[in-house]
Amino acid sequence: MTDDLAGYGSNYDLRDEIKAYWSQRAETFDQSPGHEIFSDDERRAWQALILRHLGPGAGRRALDLASGTGVISHLMDDLGYQVTGLDWSEAMLERARAKAKERSRSIRFFLGDAEVTREPEASYDVIITRHLVWTLVDPKACFAEWLRVLKPGGRLLIVDGDFVTIGFGERLVKKLAAAAERFGLVKPEPVPHPPTAMAETHQSILSRVYFSAGARQEAVVAMLQEAGFRTRLVDSNLRRIHRAQRRNFSFFKGLTRGLQHRYAISVEKP
Numbered sequence: 001m002t003d004d005l006a007g008y009g010s011n012y013d014l015r016d017e018i019k020a021y022w023s024q025r026a027e028t029f030d031q032s033p034g035h036e037i038f039s040d041d042e043r044r045a046w047q048a049l050i051l052r053h054l055g056p057g058a059g060r061r062a063l064d065l066a067s068g069t070g071v072i073s074h075l076m077d078d079l080g081y082q083v084t085g086l087d088w089s090e091a092m093l094e095r096a097r098a099k100a101k102e103r104s105r106s107i108r109f110f111l112g113d114a115e116v117t118r119e120p121e122a123s124y125d126v127i128i129t130r131h132l133v134w135t136l137v138d139p140k141a142c143f144a145e146w147l148r149v150l151k152p153g154g155r156l157l158i159v160d161g162d163f164v165t166i167g168f169g170e171r172l173v174k175k176l177a178a179a180a181e182r183f184g185l186v187k188p189e190p191v192p193h194p195p196t197a198m199a200e201t202h203q204s205i206l207s208r209v210y211f212s213a214g215a216r217q218e219a220v221v222a223m224l225q226e227a228g229f230r231t232r233l234v235d236s237n238l239r240r241i242h243r244a245q246r247r248n249f250s251f252f253k254g255l256t257r258g259l260q261h262r263y264a265i266s267v268e269k270p
């Protein structure tokens, strides 16, 4: 918990901590490659992934869960979806709305909890969510809720990863990066993720969420099936996106991307 929130008392729980954490992150979120998109190449790579898993928009209704600053919502809007973005950080939503205004797009962004969306039953053709599942407190409740708001035959696309388990290759690259930095061979990351001042909070939250040991693709798929979804496609190779992102990362950060357990899972409501 951050110091200024420490006095909140017993009603202040993990969900509030997560919300406060992301609200603080909102300010610099879009400065990080990997969050905001910095090239047409990367934009095309994301669109190709979405089209492969969800198909073209053609006016269909899409819900972007944990929409953050609206990066994915805007991609979906570009693909012809009628998009609603939900996030529980007002600071994130403000940025998403500002982008929509700037681009003259009519995307609806509203404050809500992905666990209890309060959206009508069977009201969406597709749901998309990037980098939310790893930080969920109760993913089972979420998956049941997402099944509820999808239309029969509707699809859910989850883009996520295990950000806890650090394999041998990644550890090695990180050590090389630290050494190269020490010897002045490379500059430090301009926007570290998470920002250095928030690293402890990030770690503390990560240790208490449901997937505290890392959101492995197999575990997420199994839980989705248990909730009643039918598996369609699992992409454990996001190389095209990572290759495009690499141009905006430092050399070492670019290398680690490809070594991490990242994936896209699409499932269907029967």
Ligand SMILES: C[S@@+](CC[C@H](N)C(=O)[O-])C[C@H]1O[C@@H](n2cnc3c(N)ncnc32)[C@H](O)[C@@H]1O
Residues within 6 Å of the ligand: 018, 019, 022, 023, 035, 065, 066, 067, 068, 069, 070, 071, 072, 086, 087, 088, 089, 092, 112, 113, 114, 115, 129, 130, 131, 132, 135, 136
């Ligand atoms: C890593 S950011 C991802 C943002 C966006 N999906 C993207 O990929 O650019 C995580 C987001 O999840 C939101 N979030 C976390 N838990 C949530 C919940 N239970 N309901 C709604 N939003 C949530 C945070 O406010 C934050 O904006």
